[in-house]
Amino acid sequence: MTAYKYSGIWPVAPTPFNEDGTIDTDGMRRVLDCMVDQGVDGICILANFSEQFLISDAERDTLTRLSIEHVAGRAPVIVTVSHFATEIVAARARQAKDLGAAIVMMMPPYHGALLKGNAEQTFEQFQRVGEIGIPIMLQDAPLSGVDLPVPLLAKMAREIEMLKLFKIECPGAAAKLRALIAEGGDAVEGPFDGEEAITLMADLDAGASGTMTSAMIPDLIGPVVKDHLAGDRQAALEGYARVLPAINHENRQCGFRAAKEAMVEGGVIHSAFCRHPIPPLHPQTRAMLIELLKPLNPLVLSWGR
Template structure:
């Protein structure tokens, strides 16, 4: 692996809100401090699990500045900049670069179910962002609904210097990761998986260098990645098997509300409020989540206690 390769666990930071729905910036600082103490290799902000689609443009800039200034180099930061409009994506990339982010993450251009960039439009948007001069992580997520075949990803990696990192979290991620690495070779600097790590073992077997998970149990996820990269698949499988019920419940039942619930339970933040139209977790679902987490004794449940 080259030195610039992203490895380990890169959690997505949740965005805390006060009970009235306003941004909780002191809570945001505590979230970041908790992630540092969880031993994460880096952090991603303003992603889907940060509720980016529920945050205004002004709030995005406030959060970008706040997070990078508060961390002050303690962790490398990836800033998500996805948007359908290429000029907006470019401006977001410039801000992230100027504030010291190590990379930006972006999905292909899409808006709703019907406005989707063509292969050439996707290429052009990533090329425009590449001109800003900050490394790019391409996010291949089901949410966009945009088909990103491996030959297109390889072409972008080879022809756009800044397209270096890939977060593959589509259906059949391991198969796609294996093909991407085989066809892209050295141009694929960091092939990561996502989806909270629910398919992490298969993805690591396929060549993933790490994972972009949630901020719920990144220290335990990191242990799996570290063991696998050290060649100890048996230990990696044991760790993965231990945490999989909690990850499965997060992925299938809770979504981005899981990390917030865990952080409230552990005293990291005061409120697990999510903006309408996102409903709160059902009490039974929340109780099941905490019940699955407690035997794991994760940092998040004792950080603020």
């Protein structure tokens, strides 16, 4: 198996809020500390699972600075910089680099269902950010609605030096990862999957070197990646089968609210509040989440107790 430069588990940090809707900065520090203790290989902030679409520009600035300063080199930090406007993406990437981020993550330019960048515009936006000189992870997810065929991704990998990582979480992710690795070659330095690792084994078999999950159970998912990369597929398969029911419930029933509810249960943060129009989890959905997690004994359920 290729020895990729980027590998392991790089989860998304949730953004905790107080019950009045303000950002819980002390809780954010505790989230980051918990993730470091979960043994993560990196931490991503301000992603969709961080509720970036509910956060103001001023709050983004606060969270970027707080997170990088508080992690203080204990793990590499990825800052999500996605925006439709290329100038804003570039400014966010420049700030992330100046503050000490290791990587920036970005989706192709889109705004709503019908305002989407074409292949040329997508290439140009990533090229502009690449000129800033910080490694880039491209996020290929259905949310953008932008078609990113493998030939385009491979061309971007070859021609944009700083585009090094690819988070593939579209339908049929394994097939796309396999094709991207074959066509992109050495220019693809970090083929990752996402979507809470619900397709992780298939994606690892296809050549993925890492995964970007939520912060719910990275201490249990990380070993699956490490076992597979070490050549012990059976151990990886057994570990994956053990955690898959919880991942499925997270992916299909809870979304980004799952990690926050687990962190409340384990005393990491004091509130699972999500800003309107996001509704709270139904009590039965939350109860089943905790029911599925408890037998796994993840660190999140005991970290703050």
